[in-house]
Amino acid sequence: MGRRPLSDYRIKTKKLFEKDLERVARRDSVLAERVNRRRAKLAVNPKHHVYHAGGAIRCNWVAGVGDWALVYEVIDAEREVILLRLLSLDEV
Numbered sequence: 001m002g003r004r005p006l007s008d009y010r011i012k013t014k015k016l017f018e019k020d021l022e023r024v025a026r027r028d029s030v031l032a033e034r035v036n037r038r039r040a041k042l043a044v045n046p047k048h049h050v051y052h053a054g055g056a057i058r059c060n061w062v063a064g065v066g067d068w069a070l071v072y073e074v075i076d077a078e079r080e081v082i083l084l085r086l087l088s089l090d091e092v
Contacts, residue, residue, distance in 0.1 A: 008043045009074070013083045020086035024068065034065050035086065046074045046081045 013021075025032035071085040 009046055009079045009081045011039055011043050011081050011083065014085075016085055017083040024086060031066060031068065035068070035070065038065050038070055039083070042070070042072065042081050042083075046072065 021032070021035060024035070065086075067089050069087055069089055070083060071087060073082045073084060074080070075082065
């Protein structure tokens with residue numbers, strides 16, 4: 001019998017992320033939609049971006065969204081991704 005695939009990760013957000021998203025979404029609905037698509041991808045495979053970074057990113061991970069970056073933490077034991085901040089690349 002084949003192994004059952006693992007379920008997706010739950011996405012949780014910190015208050016700072018919510019404030020960042022509100023600030024950005026108010027001005028740019030297209031960017032807000034791109035952030036939502038990135039969130040869905042992170043739920044499926046949050047470690048994807050670390051592989052592109054050559055394993056250099058460890059604690060806080062970064063997923064690019066245009067000129068913005070989602071900063072997040074992965075908790076494997078809980079199968080959670082915690083979105084910490086949404087920052088412009090100038091702030092990262």
